[in-house]
Every structure is written in structure tokens, then in C-alpha cells.
Amino acid sequence: MSLIEDYKAEEARLKQTMKKAGLYSILASFSMLAVPMFLFQVYDSILQSRSVETLLAMGIFAIVVLIGYGIFDSVRNNLLSKAGVEMEANVSGLLLAGELSRQHGASAQSLRDLAGIRQVIGSPSFGALFDLPFMPVFMLLIFLIHPVLGLVVVAGACVLLGMGIWGDRSTSALNQEHMQSMIKSHQVLDMHMNSQEIIRAQGMYREVVQHWGQHQGNQLNQLIHSTEVTSGFSSATKAVRQVIQVLMIGTGAALVLADLATAGVIFATSMIGGRALAPVEQIVGGWRALKQAHATRVRLMQRLEEMSLPENRTKLPRPKGVVSLERVVYVPQPGVPPIIKGVNGSIQAGDSVAIIGPSGAGKSTLARLIVGYLLPSAGRVTLDGQDLAVWDPVAKGLHIGYMPQQSTFFEATVRENIARLRTGDPEEWAVEAAKRCGVHDLLMKLPQGYDTVISKAGFYPSGGQAQLIALARAFYGNPTVLVLDEPNSALDTTGEQVFHNALHTATKQGVTTVVVTQRPSVLKHVSKVMLMQDGLIKDFGPKEQVMNSGAVKAVSSGKKAGPQPNAPSPQQGAAVKAAPAKAPETETREGSAAPAAQVKPKAQVKPKAQMKPKAKVKPKAEAKPQATDAKSSQSAAKKKEEA
Template structure:
């Protein structure tokens, strides 16, 4: 079932039956979906199969049914765990739809990737020297601490009874100097740990972000922004375990070993008494481990959902206020926060219960130890000083042991975080690093679509069996109603997506064989929705060409009819824009996007509704610029609804339902009297 996510065939709200079948077939299964009208499951029903459920909150869900009996149904729930349900409870949620799978000869069993935490261990390799120094410093500190424990025992047993004033002064001064050395060494060790933690945190975050930026567009189509960003918080948990807990384990094991040696030398019997409580504490801690892992998974999922909704709400605040939906938006935010709070609260309750049980075991263990030790003193088999020293050294043994056992909380949290990070890190980037791609120094701009079909996820095809020829250096337009596939063609040209079938050629080369970065460097793209980053106008314009001179920036702005309004701003080209450029009008943002595209001196220009927000005068001036560029041999592709903006194009392709229904220049199409002519007459009214 994870394959539907891995192949990015589902969207924000999960996959559907068709998506499940496509995912199964992609990994070598013959899949079929059936609907049981009477919802009867008996011993003859083949298992396992995938069942489609509708939860109480009306959300849809898929589970695996792996066992059926007369009274119960056993399911494996990806969002929860394996559960046994009464038949009536299962039938209440089951829609009757089921997906049955049969392996084909193409199916190759693969083991689910284990040890996802292990994939991050290489982050520690550059810091082996620092780790070794920290371990050495910790070992020295532990030895010094144990020596201090003997100091107290010696004072009680030897110095005080003999009233050795001179010995007391010498020992006390020595302990003061020893303490000073301990503190100094501890500061140095902690500083090294801090540096190590910072370096691993940066390495992990940068590797995640770099990988995310290398993923194809379909990844971003199927995930919310908050879900992607929440993985950075998961990275902090993984880093905490690797840089903190991993070192702690090594240092605590060393400390336990040293302490155990001294404790055995002191009193073997008392040491066995101290160890008696360890198995009980271990059983309690690991008994709660599975619950905490599932609880942390639900907490992280709720947190990602809340963050995603908050990001969407803040970005759409104008719509929220315009529709007077602030109250409803708050209710939705509150619902998501409360859902996460309830999950966290239930986890806190279980943590308290665990703490009470382990605290009781520890308390009883300490009392029994004091009881047995006092009995040894009364029988003159142990001195008071030895008991004090033993109890002090015992802290160096039980303390690390408790920390090691207590790591189960951090381990469970980090395992869940590593699993969530691994879901993204295991995805293939949009380009195979092992493949060699073509990097032409320039393009003439001749595009050819050969029987191309494409769909988003599991939806119906947006374009079907499309054949399209764009001559190098020509100026063409794609027109048609919304949803007919115009913008999709542009995205395929930019290699945002790959066709489901068919081939796309550029200058005779298959687009799949061209290097993505090189291709996009030679295309000036002005999208339908202009995105401007927080920063100066100059920085936004140079996004495509960071090394552009100021003269080149000004020239591009003038050609895009943006120079005049820029010079009217307080800081001109150094004016800092607000988030997404919201302080500018839609037309001003479009002109900046056009200037940004022109600054890169592209071989191909693509305008996706790029002048829809401009006034008539500015739009006319920009189209004059586009005409000049086309006359210089640049292939120009215009996506438009307003036919008045494409009259001067060499060829106009009219699209309906993902197909080209007619093409020609403006006058030829009007003369034909087809859909273009009708649309032209309608827009003239």
C-alpha cells in the first residue's frame, strides 16, 4: 500500500481504488477491484486483500484484511497497527470494495527497508575525531568521579576516627583541585558536544532540503507544504539520537563498566542486590515501547496536518477575510490542534503511569539496598565508609543504566522520525544521477509531440494522443477553454512532468535525454501564477541569472515595461518586496516575471497567461516586445484565453479536451468558421 505514495499517484487526501491498482501493477501484481453487494466474507474468501473503509469522520481509508473467521476480521492498518475487529464493526465501515492481488512473473519480492535510522549514520563519519575526544574526556571524568567516592569512604573510616587533621587538609585541598579539573574538562567536553551536534544538525537539514529540491513536481503535487516542512522537525529528533544518544550510549557503557569493576571489588553480594531491580525496570520500559512509537507517529502526523492548514490559512488570508470565514477557519484550526493535543495528552498519561511504576521499583530497590548494607554493618562485615562509597559509586552504575533504558522514549521517537524522513529520502530525484544527459549549448526551439498522453495521478488524461509540431523560431499560441490541457503542454516542455506515453522532442532530441538544468536555463518561463520571493526587486529579477549586471537588469525591465513603476518605488531596484510580492499589483508582478524571463537571454520564451492582469496599453507594448523577440529567431509559445493577444502568432493551436481540434493563423481559423471563429465572435461582443 505504500507503493501508491512512493509512485506519487495519490494526492493530498490519499489514493483511491484506481491508484491502488496502478501502484500494485507497477510492482508486478495483477490487481482487480471488486464490490461485494452483500458484504459477505467467509472461509472461501482469498486473503490477504485490500479493503476500502469509510471512518466515522467520513474519511476514506485502506486496510489489509489478512484473516477471516465466523466472528472476527483481522486487519493490518498502515495508520495504526494490526487489529482484530468484530464482524459487525468491520462491516459498519467497509464500503464493500476490495482489491485482490496476484503476483505476475514480473513481480520481484523486495524486503521492506529496515533500519531507516542506519541511513543517517554516515553523518557521523566526518566527526570521528571529535567523538573519540568526547569519549576519552568522559572516561577521565568518570574515573575522577569514582575516585571522589572513595574519598568520602576514606574520610569516614580512617580520617575521622583517628582525628587526622593533616590528612583531612591534604585530602580536602586535593579534592578541591580535582573538582576544578573536573569542571574544566566537563566544559571542554560539552563545548565539543555542542559543536558536534550543530554540525550534524546542519548536515541532516541540508541533505534533506537538497534532496527535496531535486524531486519532481509530482512530489509537491501530492504533499502539503506543512507536511514537507514538518520533516525538518523530524530531522531534529534523528539528529538528537545520533549526536546525543549515540554518544551517551558509548559514554554510559564505559561508565557502567568502570563502576561495575569497583562495585564488585567492594562487595559482590551487595552488587547483586542492586542489580535485582534492573530486570523489572527493563521489562516496564520496553513494555511501553510499542505504545509510545504509535503515539509519537500520531503526534507527528497531527502536527504536520495542523502546520499545513496554518500555512494554507495564512497564505489565503485575503480570501478568508473576504468571505468572512475567520470564525470557521479558527474552528478548523482549533479542531486540528485539539486532535493533536488529545494524542499528546494520552501519551503523557501513559508516560506518567510508566514513571510511577519505575519510580516504585527504584524506591524499593534503594530501600532494600540500604537494608542489606546496614545489616552487613551490624554484622561487622562492612564499614560505614565502605557503604557510603559503595552507594556513591552505585550512582555511576545505575545512573547510566537508567539513561540507557530511558532512551527507549527517544529511540521510539527517532525511529518514527527516521521512517517519515526515509519516506522522502527514498524517493527518486527527477534526474538519475548515474545517467548521462545531453547539454546542448543552445536550442533552436523546434518542439515535436508524438502521440503524447498525460494524466495527473489517477485522474482522467489531461491530454490524449497529442501530436503537435512547433517550428524553430516560430511564434505560436495555445488557446482553448479552461482545463483543455494548454498549461499542461507547457509543463511537459519544461520537464516538470514526463508523459505517460508518447515522445516529446526538442530539436530532434528526446526531452527525457536532455539535462533538466541546461534545458530550463535556455527557456524563459512566465507562469500563470507569478511567485516573487521576499527580498529586493533586483534579487528577484536575478533569480534566473545571478551574475547579471545592473545595466542588463534595467534593460530587461524596460523591455518588460517594468522600469517606470520600479523607479517610482522608494528604493527603486533595491526596494524590498513583501512575502510573495503582495505589496505589488497583479500587473506589476507579471511585468517583473517577464523581466526575469527576458534577463536570462533565453532561446525559447513561454508565456502562460502572462499578460492577463495587464492594462490594454501595457499589454500592447509588451506584445510589441514579444514580436521583436520572435523576429530575432526566438521560439515563442503563448498560452492565452484572450484571442486578441494572439492575432499576430504564426500558428494558433485550438485545444478541446486534451486534443488539438484545429490550427492555423488567426485569419485562416476565422475563415474556417470552427470553434475558434465562434470564440472570436463571442469575445468581440
């Protein structure tokens, strides 16, 4: 579902509201003619006839019309303000969801842009745009009163419009530069706010203030320059409009002296001319804000075009937990080397897999691909044969428990954080999840137990506490797939034991479990090991087989362990996914019909003989047991001789 369509739909509703506002603008604009018409009648009729009744009648009529003007103008302004608020309310939720659904570059700037558009919609400058179409009507009325006065007001309007165009061209580049500088300053400030811990710990106050001050100072300098230019044009516009008023009165007086007009014409045309030129003055004064709003809308539209929310899809049954990687490639940005380089593999339902390897091998990226946080640049990741990209994200999230390296929380209670902010679920589910992974007793020791509010301004869990709460959140809802990324990096001895028990519970219950780890203690709770290096799966299979292979030693020593054994031809894909390190058993599981068909893959799928010619891992792996057998036979012979 494209968010740009929803935004355009909201803009269409806004336009309907603007039509209503335009109707009230018509009524308000014509109501403003009551004062000049009253003055015209007073000077040209009432003073000459000396009729008190006419004066009272005209005065009451003018007052009633002006009360109507106040009502019409208020309704128009309220319509615009309410329309802006409703637009922000309807779009902001979708916009936030769209930002969070992006793989990279989620930013709150789009929400700030939306708030800026809402503010401009309710501003006087935007309301003046509705009065601008009546400018020719008032000029025509002045022409009807006297053509000379009409020419004066038209000339004045041309001068004001020319000044507005000149001011726009003079300030456009300045406003654009200021906007970019302001966005950059906000981004730097957000980064510093998120780095409060390291700043306080290392006393980096001065350096941080100087670093942000450079961006903020640049932004403020550009703001001052832009404001000076804009204010200059705004003040000049006001002065020119007053000059036009003087010219209108002077020209009217000259016409009266020449017996070409009456005294009422002087005041009536002066007020009508002021009303005709007032919108121009307001628009020129608020031109900077209007231009920024236009640029903000363009930027927001471009941002929305890059966003999309998945459409409602058919809800699939609860998955068994089979995760398959099919030639998965992941490139973070165009022109950047891939982090994951065409990996293949299959994790069967109920498997417990430890992903190991050196730093920068792509372990965490692979975990993010498995849970669907990242989408492959090529290939696909499937859950029970269904591509994760086409799974309904909400339904998929119910079946996957994920614990990232950095445990972050929402400003809510511990129970609400464990429950993933799901208000419709029974409260006991959060307690059950905590008990299932063994952290219930530890959570009960918090200040208010499960009702402890997590907040940066109040209680915020320590590293170990955060990992245990995040572990309970991952277990919430009985997921069929559990992906844990360095889940015990901050745990003490007690927390480590709790984590091991939780891992044992998950594997015992048949949950497909994937653990990214650097700690050997985790390996005793898993059945399979996946070894990664340089974005490739170097070995994948039963724990004992992988750990005793030469690939682990080669990776540990920093050597290239050769191509991954589970990326052969498509015909061998099923065999490799099942157990790439045990070729004969895998080939048998493939179900080849003829013996010859079994023998042929045997020669093809020897990963260590065929696919690792340089490292010669298989000869080392084979030679090691032979050497051990030779040593053991020699030792036995020596003992026999001694006996």
C-alpha cells in the same frame, strides 16, 4: 544523484564524531568515581589514621579529577551538539533542493524532521546513551566490593529496564498517532496561511479557526494523553531508583552491623550504584523524544529515497529553440486519468504559438511539460533534439523563460527577483530584461524602484504589477524559448499594451514563444495556433488555417473535434510536426523521393477526411468555401441582371 547517499555520508561523519564523544564519555564516567572512592578512603582510612596530610592529598586529587569530569562532559556535549548542527547545515540545502525538484508534494516537513533529529542529538537523553555501556562496569565494581550489594543493584537495574520496555510498548502507538496528528495540523495551518487573501476578503476567520482547531485540538489531546503516560513512567522510574538507593544503603548498613563490610562501603556503593542507574533513568525520561527521533529518521530516509538531484552533465551549446513533443502522455498519479494523452507536435525555432482551448484541456500542463517542470509519464519532450529530462537543469533554465499563471516571488528586491536570485550576474542584466519587455518605466515608479523589497510584511505587488515583474523575469538572460501561461490575465489597458509590445519584441528577435491564452487579442502577435481539448491537440498549424477550420467552432460549442491530426504513424511524424493542417505542403517538406511516395502520404495525412470521420470537419470546411462561392456567383449574376 541520490540524496540518500549524501545523507548516509553525513551520518557516517556523525558516527565518527560519536566515537570521539564516546572516548570523552569514558573519561567522564571514570572521573565520576572520584567521589565514592574519596568517601571510601575517608571512612575506612583517614578517620582511623587521623592523617590530615592524607585527607588534603585525597581531597585535592578528587577535586582535580572532578574538574576533569566537567571538562570531559562539556567537550562531549559540545561535540554532539556541533555534530547535529553540522549535519543539519550540510543536509538541509540538499534536502530543500530535493523537495523543490519533486514534481508533486514538495513539503517543508522533511526540513522540520531534520531539525528534530538535530535537537535530539544534542539532548541529555542522547548523551545518556553514551553512559549506558558503563553500567555493567559499575555493577562489576560493586560486586567486587561486596556480592550482596551487587545483586541488589542488578535487581534494581532489571526493574528499571523492565519499566522502560513496558513504557515503550505503552506509549509507542500514542506517540505515533500524535506525530501524524501534528504533521497534519502543520499542513492545514500552512494551507490557511497561504489562503490569507480569501480568508480576509470573505471574513472566514471563525470557520478557519474552527477547521484548524479540530486538527490542532486532536493533536493536543493526543499529546496530553501521550505525555501523561510518559510522565507517569518517568516519575515511577525516578521513584524506583530512589528506592534502590535506600535498599543499597540499608543492605550496606546491615552488612556493617554483621561485620561483613566497613562503613565506607555504605556510601561508596550507594554513589556508584546511583551512577550506574542514572543513565537508565535519563533514557526512560527522554524515551519519548528518542522514539520520535527514530521514527523521524525512518520517515526522512523514506523521503530521501524518493528524491534525486540530476548529476552534472555535459554543457550543451545554446539551443536554437526547436521544441518537439513525441507521443507525450502525462498522468499525475497512478490510477488517475491522464491529463495529456499522447500528443505529438513540433515548434520550430522562432515560431510564436498560441495554445488555446477550453478550461481543463491540459494547456497549462503542456506548458509545464515544455519547460521541464513536469516530466512525461510516457513519450518525451525535446529541446533541439535533446530530451529535457537529460538536460542539465541549471543550463536548461538559462535558455528558458517561464511565466506561470500564479506569479510568486522571493523575499528580495525587485531586481533580485527579476535576476532569479543570481548574485553572480551583472546588475544591469535585470534592467536590460525589464527594458526589453517594456516594463522598465513601470518598475521605476515603485517606492524604491528596482531596490523595492518584495515582502508579505511590506510591499507586495498587485496582480498586474506581479505579472509585469514576472514577465521581466521570464525575459531575463535572453532565453531562446519563452513560455507564458495566461500572462495578461490581470493586466489593465496599459499593461496589456506593454505585454503585446514584449510579445512582438520576442517574436521579432526570433525567440521561440509559446503563449497559453484565452484572449483573442494575443492571436495577432503569433504565427501559429495550437488547439487543445481533453488533453489532445485537435489542430495545430498556421493561425489563419486553424482559426478558420471547423475544429475551433466544434471545440467552442463543446463538441468533440475528433482525434488530433498530428498523432499518425511514426512515418508521418515529421510531416505532422511541421504543419499538420497542410498535408500537401508538409509532405513536400518530408522530401519523399518518388512522386508516388508523395501521393500516398497525401491520402494518408488528410487529417480532416481520414481522422475525423464522425465530426466530418473537412466536408464542413470544404463546403463552406463552396457555398460562399455559390452565393457570390449568384450575387454577381443578380447584379448583372439589374445592370
